[in-house]
Amino acid sequence: MPTIVVDVMPKAELLDPQGKAVAGALARTGRTGFTGVRIGKRFELTVDGPIDDDLKANVQQIAEEILSNSVIEDVVGIHYEQSNAELASEAAVAASVTDDGFGAPAGETH
Amino acid sequence: MRIGVITFPGSLDDRDAQRAVRLAGAEPVALWHGSHDLEGVDALILPGGFSYGDYLRCGAIASLSPIMTEVIDAANAGMPVLGICNGFQMLTEAHLLEGGLIRNDHGSFVCRDQVLRVENASTDWTSGFEAGQQITIPLKNGEGGFIASDDVLDRLEGEGRVVFRYVDVNPNGSLRDIAGISNERGNVVGLMPHPEHAVEPGFGPDTAVAMRSGVDGLGFFTSVVRRALVEA
Numbered sequence: 001m002p003t004i005v006v007d008v009m010p011k012a013e014l015l016d017p018q019g020k021a022v023a024g025a026l027a028r029t030g031r032t033g034f035t036g037v038r039i040g041k042r043f044e045l046t047v048d049g050p051i052d053d054d055l056k057a058n059v060q061q062i063a064e065e066i067l068s069n070s071v072i073e074d075v076v077g078i079h080y081e082q083s084n085a086e087l088a089s090e091a092a093v094a095a096s097v098t099d100d101g102f103g104a105p106a107g108e109t110h
Numbered sequence: 111m112r113i114g115v116i117t118f119p120g121s122l123d124d125r126d127a128q129r130a131v132r133l134a135g136a137e138p139v140a141l142w143h144g145s146h147d148l149e150g151v152d153a154l155i156l157p158g159g160f161s162y163g164d165y166l167r168c169g170a171i172a173s174l175s176p177i178m179t180e181v182i183d184a185a186n187a188g189m190p191v192l193g194i195c196n197g198f199q200m201l202t203e204a205h206l207l208e209g210g211l212i213r214n215d216h217g218s219f220v221c222r223d224q225v226l227r228v229e230n231a232s233t234d235w236t237s238g239f240e241a242g243q244q245i246t247i248p249l250k251n252g253e254g255g256f257i258a259s260d261d262v263l264d265r266l267e268g269e270g271r272v273v274f275r276y277v278d279v280n281p282n283g284s285l286r287d288i289a290g291i292s293n294e295r296g297n298v299v300g301l302m303p304h305p306e307h308a309v310e311p312g313f314g315p316d317t318a319v320a321m322r323s324g325v326d327g328l329g330f331f332t333s334v335v336r337r338a339l340v341e342a
Contacts, residue, residue: 017217069167069203071210072257
């Protein structure tokens, strides 16, 4: 089942009190060397059907209008991932045709 | 005058808002988020609480509720709408008000009697106050830091749409000490503090006169009632 991963982060210029609290805990427990921690959100949306341009446009809109609030957050990534079974079957198909070494990666990212 | 108070899953202060409406001389009408019917009310209150457990973002899922379609239409047509705390967060998520609310800068939930300065006494919900008047009402939030871009903040200030500012202490890191704002028309007002908890002697903030005697919040509700009478 294809999975769509949407990553949302608080805007860089905003104070992130959660990240700051974690950074404080790291320092208190002797984990030094980290200059900052920021906490964001990862959404996983699953679909039954194929990932096509319509779906991608739909996901883009959902990510910008519902999963994030542009006043306080940025959508920092939308990734389309496929299950291991699908990756295996695609690999089998790819192996059966001439491999020119320039095939697209199985997981698409933009 | 009939004033609707919308209950969402996780609303806490809906009945307090209904009581405030009653004490101001209007009839409260309990409305449900899952309906598309405003039942002919003359004004609306989105109450405080933790709708949907603050999942996704505070007020975000509630802003997508069925009844919000009608709320947005009514607000754009000029109906008075007051968003208190979580209701303010919903109004920003629904784009009826600008800016957004984020976690308090100090990271802790805050609960205190808060002094505010009324910066704009001409909105539907503040016409019973004097500009510059200081009032004290309870504040209780974990994510009450008001933020917006500098452009939006300048515009809100330039157009007199900063309705309330925190006085003495900024309890949550809100930019420019902003506690509440309005839309351009002045019919939609949102603020983080809770006027509905300061409407009845014996149950409000302490004052110099007596414990728990503060009723500064009543002016919000009498303002909208009086305006309706004037227009009638």
